[in-house]
Amino acid sequence: MSRHNRGGGNNSCLRKMASAKKAGSGVLERAVNRRRSSKHKEGPIAMDTKAVFTALYDVCEENANFFSGATKGQPGDAAQRLVDAMTTIQEHARTLEPVISGFAAIYHHFDFDPHIPANGYRSLVKVVRCCLLHIIHKGRYITSNRRSIFFRASHNAAEMEAYCSALCQLKALLYLAQRLLHDNSHGNLFFQEESGLSQSFLREYASMHKGCFYGRCVGFQFTPAIRPCLQSIAISLVAFGDNYKKHQSGIGVAASSFLTSGKYAIDPELRGQEYERITQNLDVHFWKAFWNITETEVLSSLVSMTATQVKVNRALSVPSLPFDLPFAADPTHMVTVSPPAAHIGRGPVQMRLISYELREGQDSEKLLALCRSEGGQISLSLGLKTKRSPPSPWLVLHFHGGGFVAQTSKSHEPYLRSWSQDLNAPILSVDYSLAPEAPFPRALEECFYAYCWAIKNHNLLGWTGERVCLAGDSAGGNLCVTVSMRAAAHGVRMPDGIVAAYPATLLTVYASPSRLLTLMDPLLPLSVLARCLSAYAGTDPQVEKQVEKVSTFSMVRRDTALLLRDFKQGASNWIHSLLDRGGADSVRKSVSEASLTSPHTDPPVSGKASEYSLEKGSLKSQTCQDLGTHTNSGASNVQKNASQTANHLSTTTVNHNSILDITLTPESKPEDVSFFLCKEVDPSVSESFSSVAIPPPGGEEDSEKPQEFPEGFEPLRSEQLAEMNMQSSPIARNPYMSPLLAPDSMLKGLPPIHIVACHLDPMLDDSVMFAKRLRNVGQPVTLCVVDDLPHGFLSLSQLSRETREAANVCMERIRDVFTMKDPPPEMRKHRKLERTNQEPFATKRDHTPLLQVTVQKEEGLFVGGGAPFVDEEGLAGFYPPTKSEAEKILA
Numbered sequence: 001m002s003r004h005n006r007g008g009g010n011n012s013c014l015r016k017m018a019s020a021k022k023a024g025s026g027v028l029e030r031a032v033n034r035r036r037s038s039k040h041k042e043g044p045i046a047m048d049t050k051a052v053f054t055a056l057y058d059v060c061e062e063n064a065n066f067f068s069g070a071t072k073g074q075p076g077d078a079a080q081r082l083v084d085a086m087t088t089i090q091e092h093a094r095t096l097e098p099v100i101s102g103f104a105a106i107y108h109h110f111d112f113d114p115h116i117p118a119n120g121y122r123s124l125v126k127v128v129r130c131c132l133l134h135i136i137h138k139g140r141y142i143t144s145n146r147r148s149i150f151f152r153a154s155h156n157a158a159e160m161e162a163y164c165s166a167l168c169q170l171k172a173l174l175y176l177a178q179r180l181l182h183d184n185s186h187g188n189l190f191f192q193e194e195s196g197l198s199q200s201f202l203r204e205y206a207s208m209h210k211g212c213f214y215g216r217c218v219g220f221q222f223t224p225a226i227r228p229c230l231q232s233i234a235i236s237l238v239a240f241g242d243n244y245k246k247h248q249s250g251i252g253v254a255a256s257s258f259l260t261s262g263k264y265a266i267d268p269e270l271r272g273q274e275y276e277r278i279t280q281n282l283d284v285h286f287w288k289a290f291w292n293i294t295e296t297e298v299l300s301s302l303v304s305m306t307a308t309q310v311k312v313n314r315a316l317s318v319p320s321l322p323f324d325l326p327f328a329a330d331p332t333h334m335v336t337v338s339p340p341a342a343h344i345g346r347g348p349v350q351m352r353l354i355s356y357e358l359r360e361g362q363d364s365e366k367l368l369a370l371c372r373s374e375g376g377q378i379s380l381s382l383g384l385k386t387k388r389s390p391p392s393p394w395l396v397l398h399f400h401g402g403g404f405v406a407q408t409s410k411s412h413e414p415y416l417r418s419w420s421q422d423l424n425a426p427i428l429s430v431d432y433s434l435a436p437e438a439p440f441p442r443a444l445e446e447c448f449y450a451y452c453w454a455i456k457n458h459n460l461l462g463w464t465g466e467r468v469c470l471a472g473d474s475a476g477g478n479l480c481v482t483v484s485m486r487a488a489a490h491g492v493r494m495p496d497g498i499v500a501a502y503p504a505t506l507l508t509v510y511a512s513p514s515r516l517l518t519l520m521d522p523l524l525p526l527s528v529l530a531r532c533l534s535a536y537a538g539t540d541p542q543v544e545k546q547v548e549k550v551s552t553f554s555m556v557r558r559d560t561a562l563l564l565r566d567f568k569q570g571a572s573n574w575i576h577s578l579l580d581r582g583g584a585d586s587v588r589k590s591v592s593e594a595s596l597t598s599p600h601t602d603p604p605v606s607g608k609a610s611e612y613s614l615e616k617g618s619l620k621s622q623t624c625q626d627l628g629t630h631t632n633s634g635a636s637n638v639q640k641n642a643s644q645t646a647n648h649l650s651t652t653t654v655n656h657n658s659i660l661d662i663t664l665t666p667e668s669k670p671e672d673v674s675f676f677l678c679k680e681v682d683p684s685v686s687e688s689f690s691s692v693a694i695p696p697p698g699g700e701e702d703s704e705k706p707q708e709f710p711e712g713f714e715p716l717r718s719e720q721l722a723e724m725n726m727q728s729s730p731i732a733r734n735p736y737m738s739p740l741l742a743p744d745s746m747l748k749g750l751p752p753i754h755i756v757a758c759h760l761d762p763m764l765d766d767s768v769m770f771a772k773r774l775r776n777v778g779q780p781v782t783l784c785v786v787d788d789l790p791h792g793f794l795s796l797s798q799l800s801r802e803t804r805e806a807a808n809v810c811m812e813r814i815r816d817v818f819t820m821k822d823p824p825p826e827m828r829k830h831r832k833l834e835r836t837n838q839e840p841f842a843t844k845r846d847h848t849p850l851l852q853v854t855v856q857k858e859e860g861l862f863v864g865g866g867a868p869f870v871d872e873e874g875l876a877g878f879y880p881p882t883k884s885e886a887e888k889i890l891a
Contacts, residue, residue: 049104052132053097059139060086060093066146078153082142085160089135092167095713099174100125102692106181110189112771118757118785120189120513120765124177127517127760128170130221135163158216158269165212165716166220166520172208172715173516175694176201176708180513182693189765191511198511200708205519205526206724209716210279213520215272221520221760223788225800230522230790235264238274240290241282279525280722284405284436284535287528291406294795300410306798308417311386312355312362312426312462317348317372318453325452325492335492337452340445343538344438349446349453350431352409356421357389359462367460393466394425394818397454397495399447399483401474401792403532404435412473415797415807422811423818426462428454432479439538440737447479448486455493467496469817471810473794474763475536477503481739481750488749497817498753501810502791505740505766507533508732514764524762524791527722537737539729740770744777752780752820754813756806761791784809 064086067079107121108114138159145151176197183197184190191197219230239261264271278286293299320339327333339346350372355362396419400412409416409429420427430450432443451470458465470480477500487494509530518526534540694710709715735742753774757767767783774781786793786806797807 049097049100049129052129052136053093053100055136056093056132056139057090059136059143060090063139063142063146064090066143078157081157082153082160085157085164086139089160089164089167092164092171093132096128096167096171096174099178099692100128103174103177106692110187110768112768112775112783116783116785118759118764118783119768120516121177121181123514123517123760123764124170124173127221127520128167128174131163131167131170131217134217134220135160135167138163162212162216162268163220165209166217169208169210169212169519169715171713172204172709173519175710175713176204176511176516177513178692178694179696179708180511182695189512189514189769190506193510198509201511201516202509202526202724204708204715206280206722207717208519209276209718210519210525211269211272211276211718212716213272214275214522215268215270218268218272218522219790221788222790223800223802225802226789226796229796229799234271234275234522235261236293237290238264238271238278240293241274241278241286244282244286244289275522276718277720279527280718280720284531284540287403287531288406288434291402292411294411295408300413303414303798307414308356308421310354310356310417310420311358312353313413313417314353314362314367315372315431316351316353316367316370318351318370318450319348320346320449323453323456325456327491328493329491335490337449337490337492340433340442340449342438342442342445344433344442347433349450350408351450352413352429352431353426353461354413354416354420354429355426355462356417356424357462358386359389359426360391361459362426362462363388364460389462391459391462391464392425393464394423395454395458395461395463395468396420396423396425396427396814397451397468397470398427398429399432399470399472399476399479400429401472401476401795402434403529404440404443404475404536405532406434411795415794418797418807419811419814422808423815425818428461435532436535436538436540440536440731440734443475443536444479444482444486444736448483451483451487451495452492467818469497469499469814470495471499471501471814472503473501473810474504474792477501477755478505478507478737478739481505481753482736484750485736485739485742485746488746494749494751497751497814497820499756499810499813499817500753500767501756501794502758502761502763503755503767503770504763505738505770507536507738508741512765514766515762517760517762521760521762521791526762527724529762530724533732534729537729537731539731740766740773744773747774747777747779750774750779752782752817754782754784754816756784756786756810756813758789758791758793759785759787760789763791782813784813 064083067082067086103121103125107119107125108117110119110121111117112119138156142151142156142160146153179197179200180191214234218234219227222230242260264274294303320341322336322338324334324336327335340349353362353367361367398409398412398416400407400409402411408431412429416427416429428450430447432446432450434443451468454461454463454468455465470483472478472480480498480500481503484495484498515526518524518529531540696708732738733741735746739747753771755767755771757764761767764785767785771781771783786809789802789806790796793803793806794810796803798804
């Protein structure tokens with residue numbers, strides 16, 4: 001805390017400060033408040049980029065000149081740190097400026113639509129600009145307060161050093177993005193192989209320093225309203241990790257974490273260091289335990305008091321019994337829906353029914369018999385003679401997020417209650433079994449079973465059975481799509497629409513520009529994401545080793561999915577005694593058998609059919625019993641292909657079902673699903689790409705330790721390497737696990753899909769590319785991209801106005817599904833929620849018959865591709881992509 005004087009240079013310095021402040025404020029004002037037009041006018045964007053860099057150079061140079069004349073001593077050490085940080089920032093900025101300008105000239109080629117400026121390249125540029133703007137803001141604060149006796153030179157030096165480190169790491173990410181641009185074909189966001197560049201990114205991630213993004217800079221790229229929440233999450237996580245496995249009860253962990261959280265709150269560098277250590281080295285069970293903190297009775301009760309009060313909130317446990325549904329194409333034929341059985345055997349499927357109003361059937365004896373106690377209030381309506389409303393024509397079937405490994409519907413209750421009130425419809429949320437104890441395809445089996453059960457038992461749910469919408473976030477969004485794909489394969493009724501919030505549609509380690517953001521994302525680090533996906537794929541090497549420590553948190557997590565799973569396993573023996581598997585061998589008049597066993601992804605494979613399909617009927621734990629009764633002679637060719645595919649996965653557990661049989665075989669390349677194909681591009685476009693893209697550094701192939709960055713630059717490195725699994729299971733390429741890899745024939749049967757993505761989400765490219773694929777096959781799809789919010793904003797909907805508005809966007813998309821008419825063939829236009837912290841939320845209705853969407857008052861329309869539903873014949877079964885389909889071009 002000292003005053004830095006410059007003697008005779010004071011007057012000159014003051015004039016320079018005033019001039020810089022006057023000119024720079026206008027520059028920054030234009031940079032921050034620039035508005036995106038509905039068309040790509042790269043001139044203004046380039047001008048804003050130049051203005052930002054000019055303001056950065058001015059403020060850094062002016063402060064560096066000032067502090068270079070500081071007096072000796074401790075304040076002088078801090079002053080020298082400031083000078084070094086300012087100088088290094090300018091050096092990084094000078095190399096970044098042409099790269100940012102280059103990306104600004106070409107990244108619109110990767111957008112879903114000219115009116116939706118969103119893709120991973122844009123996100124990277126936006127994050128760099130956010131970092132630069134924070135540095136400018138901090139530099140101007142220093143300029144204004146450096147002469148004050150209360151000015152803390154050491155604190156401000158630490159702030160600038162943190163952002164300098166962040167800028168260095170962002171520079172490395174842009175180099176990798178340039179490599180992606182060089183190696184990928186035009187218009188593609190994902191690198192099509194797990195080797196090569198994808199492995200290079202994993203290798204670099206494992207060694208690159210990440211602590212700067214979790215300390216002082218945590219959440220700098222997001223809206224200011226959400227940053228305190230992210231800081232609190234970071235502090236809670238490192239405190240929880242500090243006491244992980246030290247106590248045998250959850251209460252002890254919580255108490256110790258509270259006592260040790262103070263040191264991480266006052267020391268951002270320590271917090272960042274610990275956060276990096278935890279994300280790099282602790283296994284999936286730690287993350288399961290931490291994410292399930294919101295499931296504890298104390299926290300869930302506090303959240304419940306602030307959430308919308310509903311009259312029905314019942315946890316259901318549905319016995320897993322087979323039942324029949326009419327075939328959609330011909331109701332005179334029936335489809336047998338068999339209970340889930342993969343990995344952990346048969347067991348009841350857990351659900352939660354939420355309804356703002358008590359409706360007919362929701363208090364019936366049959367439904368009450370399915371209720372399970374949670375140790376607290378079961379429902380506000382139990383025992384009360386309240387007025388019963390008539391059944392609703394709408395039902396929302398919800399699948400929660402949580403990386404396939406954590407959380408239940410209880411963590412998502414706040415926004416589900418609000419949706420139930422606003423939509424005036426009941427919501428059935430599925431508490432599917434979680435990995436690693438129940439990996440793929442168990443969750444999909446249970447969600448599909450719950451969907452079919454809801455259709456058959458609509459009278460118990462306060463629903464007329466008219467319209468149903470599948471809704472889910474992250475992993476739940478993935479399940480929404482795959483459940484619909486499986487419904488089409490079975491030939492049962494399809495949902496009327498899907499609303500997927502920031503869905504994970506590609507569960508492989510393919511590199512993409514947006515996935516580079518996992519280096520800095522506090523909620524979705526790559527190492528954590530990789531562990532969750534490995535657990536879901538059943539390839540987590542630490543599953544057996546670490547299962548025991550889950551029980552140490554049973555006191556805190558007694559109402560989580562783990563408890564429900566234990567209950568299911570305990571009840572499975574009783575359920576087995578009630579079921580007679582032999583009765584399923586009876587001949588059923590159903591044409592669904594052919595469609596259920598059709599090889600959805602693979603071209604016809606020559607060779608003799610195996611006996612696998614005939615043996616499936618004898619396995620006690622098969623999931624889809626009707627897959628084993630192949631009495632339809634017309635399905636013989638389909639059975640042959642399915643059995644060939646099944647042999648490829650002979651190493652999987654005996655509890656696997658036909659879903660596992662559809663994994664892409666080694667003979668089936670990504671090109672078979674027209675995913676990485678692209679059009680011939682204009683030579684001028686290729687030239688503009690080549691001006692930005694960079695090839696691998698020379699001599700990389702001959703080096704044992706490849707050089708990923710240009711000579712003379714090296715990113716900051718971590719003290720210890722992250723434990724990263726460089727290999728992924730072939731199951732991750734299964735279209736029921738990664739729907740982005742599904743062939744066109746599977747996508748053509750899906751209902752209208754509304755995707756709500758986040759501009760700064762590492763999974764953004766999943767949404768953009770999936771929307772492109774749907775549009776490419778003529779499927780109805782809309783894409784809305786919210787700005788400045790992190791992945792998982794639905795779980796944060798109660799914390800800020802911006803997250804509430806984004807949650808309302810999802811709710812309005814669900815309303816669109818319920819109110820839409822038959823989709824017209826023409827394109828449908830919508831608005832994009834550009835920035836949620838500009839103005840109060842407003843709604844506006846589009847006049848098109850398909851959708852009536854929520855609108856944030858902002859410029860820019862975006863277009864979703866549309867086409868009529870496929871006819872019943874198209875839903876009856878799917879076939880491998882033809883040569884003409886394989887030659888289709890991905891826009």
